[in-house]
Amino acid sequence: MKKQAVLSLSGGMDSSTVLLRLLTDGYEVTCLSFDYGQKHRVELERAQSLVDYINSNSTYFSTMTDGSSPTKEIQNYPKVKYGVIKLDGLAPMLNSALVEGGDEVPEGHYEQENMKETVVPNRNKIFSSIIQAVALSIANEKDTEVRIAMGIHAGDHAIYPDCRQEFRDADYFAFTEGNWDADRVSTITPYLDGDKFDILKDGAVCCEHLGLDFDTVYTNTNTSYKPINIAGKWYSDYKSASSVERVEAFIKLGRPDPVSYADEGGVANWETVRNHVEQILNAA
Numbered sequence: 001m002k003k004q005a006v007l008s009l010s011g012g013m014d015s016s017t018v019l020l021r022l023l024t025d026g027y028e029v030t031c032l033s034f035d036y037g038q039k040h041r042v043e044l045e046r047a048q049s050l051v052d053y054i055n056s057n058s059t060y061f062s063t064m065t066d067g068s069s070p071t072k073e074i075q076n077y078p079k080v081k082y083g084v085i086k087l088d089g090l091a092p093m094l095n096s097a098l099v100e101g102g103d104e105v106p107e108g109h110y111e112q113e114n115m116k117e118t119v120v121p122n123r124n125k126i127f128s129s130i131i132q133a134v135a136l137s138i139a140n141e142k143d144t145e146v147r148i149a150m151g152i153h154a155g156d157h158a159i160y161p162d163c164r165q166e167f168r169d170a171d172y173f174a175f176t177e178g179n180w181d182a183d184r185v186s187t188i189t190p191y192l193d194g195d196k197f198d199i200l201k202d203g204a205v206c207c208e209h210l211g212l213d214f215d216t217v218y219t220n221t222n223t224s225y226k227p228i229n230i231a232g233k234w235y236s237d238y239k240s241a242s243s244v245e246r247v248e249a250f251i252k253l254g255r256p257d258p259v260s261y262a263d264e265g266g267v268a269n270w271e272t273v274r275n276h277v278e279q280i281l282n283a284a
Helices: 013-024 042-056 088-093 113-118 123-142 165-178 196-210 214-219 241-253 270-283
Strands: 003-008 027-035 059-061 074-076 081-086 146-149 185-188 228-230 233-235 261-263 266-268
Touching: 003 013, 003 123, 013 027, 013 042, 013 146, 013 196, 013 214, 027 042, 027 123, 042 081, 042 214, 113 241, 123 146, 123 165, 123 185, 165 185, 196 214, 196 241, 228 261, 241 270, 261 270
Parallel strands: 003 027, 003 146, 027 081, 146 185
Antiparallel strands: 059 074, 228 233, 261 266
């Protein structure tokens, strides 16, 4: 039986790359997304599209157990399971710029103080409680160990307290205290000490291993907290902090972001997006 993992798949590039890493490492993955009334619900569409793409291209070159180059033998990996948990009834009761009815999403860099307005109170605790329940259920049903995976990274820590290791440790302790057989479930956060550039680099490695197209994978992700709809098509903004951080990673990687961008004037090309972000980074 394949190793089992449950992933919180937001539809963003971080958790999407964790999905690639889990598949590369030989896990059978159950993905859960959460509709909590976020303004950027397009991320749920992107998550579904990514899972569909992966499941329709479910072959990859296996790596030899001794770490040598991939063999020529093509192996199938199990289909990724995916579901959306509806929590949108919470939105009217949450004080955050990220949910419907909240204040305007601030622009700039994550290091700015006003970025705390994008915190959703207790969001990761709410998510993790549900994910832990699903993971433990799988562990008991299949009589196996299960890993819970999340895409949190070092860039999240300053703004989002529930992305810090101290929170993760306390949350896991509460889970083990409140459930029988909880030791069957453990947590994996592969990018906890990295940034979005590290995530993209690993994503490129995983795409090659899995036989997936890098641009197609990352087109099917959303990092923008202020997506823009033009003629029925969703575009990412490039001025909110989450987008700035993503674009910075692609600049470091030396390749254009395949996601389509726009601003109040309409569709924006990569040069416009890159120049804007470079100005922000130079001023920081």
